[in-house]
Amino acid sequence: MSSFKIQGGNTLKGEIIPQGAKNEALQIIAATLLTEEPVTLHKIPNIRDVNKLIELVGDLGASVEKLDSESYRITAKNLNVDFLESEQYKNKAASLRGSIMILGPLLARYGKAKIPKPGGDKIGRRRLDTHFLGFIKLGAKFNYSSKDSFYTIDASNLHGAYMLLDEASVTGTANILMAAVLAKGKTTIYNAACEPYIQQLCKMLNRMGAKIEGIGSNLLTIEGVDQLGGTEHTLLPDMIEIGSFIGLAAMTQSEITIKNAGVQELGLIPEVFKKLGVNMIIQDDDIMIPAQKRYEIDTFIDGSIMTVADAPWPGFTPDLLSIVLVTAIQAKGTVLVHQKMFESRLFFVDKLIDMGAQIILCDPHRATVIGLDRKQPLRGIKMSSPDIRAGVSLLIAALSAEGESIISNVEQIDRGYQNIDERLNLLGADIQRIEQH
Known part of the structure; x- marks a missing residue:
């Protein structure tokens, strides 16, 4: 069993190449x-x-x-x-x-x-x-x-x-x-x-x-x-990694360039993050996310609360809803995240609530995130990774938080993300892998 010890609050900067899908x-x-x-x-x-x-x-x-x-x-x-x-x-x-x-x-x-x-x-x-x-x-x-x-x-x-x-x-x-x-x-x-x-x-x-x-x-x-x-x-670049890096940049107020992102194959992913207020500049096949102090969630045209839901392609992939949810924590505004396809994927939000996020878990499929608008930082806590995508969402939350976080069961993260700790440390993150025998 391995754990990550994360010192939060660092701003990241640099280029990252997504792994194969x-x-x-x-x-x-x-x-x-x-x-x-x-x-x-x-x-x-x-x-x-x-x-x-x-x-x-x-x-x-x-x-x-x-x-x-x-x-x-x-x-x-x-x-x-x-x-x-x-x-x-x-x-x-x-x-x-x-x-x-x-x-x-x-x-x-x-x-x-x-x-x-x-x-x-x-x-x-x-x-x-x-x-x-x-x-x-x-x-x-x-x-x-x-x-x-x-x-x-x-x-x-x-x-x-x-x-x-x-x-x-x-x-x-x-x-x-x-x-x-x-x-x-x-x-x-x-x-x-x-x-x-x-x-x-x-x-x-x-x-x-x-x-x-x-x-x-x-x-x-x-x-x-x-x-x-x-x-x-x-293989194509991994669209889930790309979405994870976009969310990470927004939450940590970082400037990150995702190289060779396979932009033509990303479907709705850039648009959904833009609805959360995340700026991005697409140049050829690269995505540059500038450092943003604040970002604001859109509303629907009639002024009602934004909903992000998963659907079969060309709809939005269910694998990124956990990342959307965590990215919304420090936004200005409110979003309803509706996970239609899997009934246990939102249960990790209790850890985010312990960190100071304002989230209402409506039922196993829906959670409402009331953005903090950077009024207060999340706080570091000890937690465990329940699955691949929730694990990376918790890692993003920990990197944006104040103080130290420990995430155990990071084997779940390793199942889907290649050397994620080493690659993010090269951008300025402070993630230490602790091997427990």
Whole structure:
């Protein structure tokens, strides 16, 4: 277990380069299992969840070569599907939610797969139904054993099908896509997720020889092919990190330039932070956030209180609502944060209230933030990180606070943010990592 000891109140200054996108990486790494040929990947973030999935791919028998700090070549020529029966696989796959992503490729290539109930964030119930219902439509049969919490899937005869997804699940869409590219015939996925990460996966698969149409829309058409070849792929910058840095700059009155931000792929993210009153200057592919003493939350045109809510892409990503909430603490004005998709993601606000924030938790999905307008600083406290995004929100709050804060369970933060303490210390933060054995 590790903790961060943070001395708050420092102003940061400088440039920071966002890591490769975590959520894209998990899909892309899994997709390398679809071909015998080498696949070279660039901008792979060095974070726990991604490293664990790379390790799992290697355990399955793929050759994994690390070319440099952010590049890998993965060749999945001779996979050992018997590894899925091992206790080692059960333990590793159960501790990583991203392990669900290997199902589609294994079903497509080997006609069978099994997986324990995956782990991940404690942010509320996250259904896997979309994945399995999609596989069933493609002709798979699956069995869930409550005794050992294992899903076993037989897909010896995958064929194309029409399906209307019950939710626009990003991982569900990716998994079904990867199963469908090698299935016989035509697959149509309606209400497909259309996030930039899904678009990236589709483009990569097409370069490998897949036939996917409708990229960027919620209606994907896949014509099955017999086999896929190798390719080279570079990940997008992580939009959640970019949003986190924007919020951090505002809260700590810092001037930060986010380099190579992939501005065209950020969707509503810059606009939502502008609604909170955060200034930013976009130059080419960089975002410069100037130091701001004060920032004021917009109201709606009729004068009513601003609401920020999450929605499937191209709506606002749920992963940044925690950051929006913490950024609003020192703004002038009031905002209602409505987290529709996960029912436990706002429970970390009690720590922010202990620090002096004015927040009303209305119910598990909604919190009202009454901005302090810098009238008083937050105060440092001891707290624990419940999930990746809440952990970084608490870190932002601690960096803006007066005095010392301790955040324990920072392994949760490490799952999604690469060397975050070292990178922020280079900008002038005072974060000390304490290893506890």
